[in-house]
Amino acid sequence: MSESSSLPRAGLALAGFIVITFCAPLFGTAAMPGVWHAALHKPSWNPPAWIFGPAWTLLYTLMAVAAWLVWKHVGWRRPLLPYFVQLALNAAWTPIFFGAHQLGWALVEIVALWVAILLTMVGFSRVSKTAGWLFAPYLAWVAFAAILNFTLWRMNPG
Amino acid sequence: MSESSSLPRAGLALAGFIVITFCAPLFGTAAMPGVWHAALHKPSWNPPAWIFGPAWTLLYTLMAVAAWLVWKHVGWRRPLLPYFVQLALNAAWTPIFFGAHQLGWALVEIVALWVAILLTMVGFSRVSKTAGWLFAPYLAWVAFAAILNFTLWRMNPG
Numbered sequence: 001m002s003e004s005s006s007l008p009r010a011g012l013a014l015a016g017f018i019v020i021t022f023c024a025p026l027f028g029t030a031a032m033p034g035v036w037h038a039a040l041h042k043p044s045w046n047p048p049a050w051i052f053g054p055a056w057t058l059l060y061t062l063m064a065v066a067a068w069l070v071w072k073h074v075g076w077r078r079p080l081l082p083y084f085v086q087l088a089l090n091a092a093w094t095p096i097f098f099g100a101h102q103l104g105w106a107l108v109e110i111v112a113l114w115v116a117i118l119l120t121m122v123g124f125s126r127v128s129k130t131a132g133w134l135f136a137p138y139l140a141w142v143a144f145a146a147i148l149n150f151t152l153w154r155m156n157p158g
Numbered sequence: 159m160s161e162s163s164s165l166p167r168a169g170l171a172l173a174g175f176i177v178i179t180f181c182a183p184l185f186g187t188a189a190m191p192g193v194w195h196a197a198l199h200k201p202s203w204n205p206p207a208w209i210f211g212p213a214w215t216l217l218y219t220l221m222a223v224a225a226w227l228v229w230k231h232v233g234w235r236r237p238l239l240p241y242f243v244q245l246a247l248n249a250a251w252t253p254i255f256f257g258a259h260q261l262g263w264a265l266v267e268i269v270a271l272w273v274a275i276l277l278t279m280v281g282f283s284r285v286s287k288t289a290g291w292l293f294a295p296y297l298a299w300v301a302f303a304a305i306l307n308f309t310l311w312r313m314n315p316g
Contacts, residue, residue, distance in 0.1 A: 010288075011294055014294075015295070018295075053211060053212065053215075054211065054215045058176070058215055060216075061215070061216045061220060061223075062223065065219075065223050065292065069288065072288065130168075130230065133168055133169050133172055134172070136169055136172075137176075
């Protein structure tokens with residue numbers, strides 16, 4: 001691994017990637033689960049609500065560390081561009097699902113998000129296998145979330 | 159960075175470090191903030207309760223990634239020993255503070271934890287500067303938590 005960046009700069013960059021990454025869920029907090037979500041028909045395997053906070057905190061942290069590792073290796077180069085695209089798609093899902101209650105559009109959006117995550121992961125893996133691995137739990141979770149989104153869309157027509 | 163470990167093994171190890179690390183807070187969940195904690199005298203700068211869950215999830219994730227990076231570099235060697243010592247001390251604080259209501263003993267314990275985190279961080283930094291940096295937010299947060307513990311101990315005698 002290139003350790004060329006100075007240490008305080010690397011520490012600040014880690015903090016920066018964490019702060020920028022955790023901006024994504026802030027878009028959604030205003031429209032978080034409420035009466036509408038509680039009234040949806042849900043499958044038996046719908047996870048309990050308390051899982052989502054810790055799970056997303058873990059996943060946002062892993063993806064921020066992955067982006068920071070890529071930055072440490074190559075600086076502000078092309079592999080970081082899809083990272084910010086997938087982060088924007090990630091931020092947009094909650095307002096579509098929990099804000100606008102558009103289960104179908106949210107499904108389209110989360111499939112696009114999953115593809116963006118996969119492309120980011122492939123680009124990251126070329127720079128650092130470690131950064132690629134840090135994306136694996138996120139890719140798996142969003143696949144699960146997409147299946148859950150699909151199921152909720154089918155169970156709650158109109 | 160040594161990329162000698164095979165890929166599925168590296169991915170499993172990342173999952174393993176995350177699972178082992180998140181065992182530490184499980185010891186405390188049975189005795190989490192309740193009536194006793196709500197009744198304590200608190201300083202004006204005591205953070206709101208909702209901060210602690212996301213903050214600790216972020217910090218446990220960062221420390222697990224750091225330990226995994228050290229494992230990737232040197233395998234099961236000496237730098238990982240203090241990691242498990244600090245993790246055990248981390249796990250013990252919540253039962254002492256929230257379970258036994260021993261603010262003074264909790265203070266002694268958290269100072270020992272801070273020293274163990276510092277020693278782990280120094281050892282990790284020698285193997286990987288990245289792993290060392292991933293410990294910096296944790297060291298800073300536990301310093302803050304120790305000052306908060308001290309303040310609560312002084313404000314709530316007996």
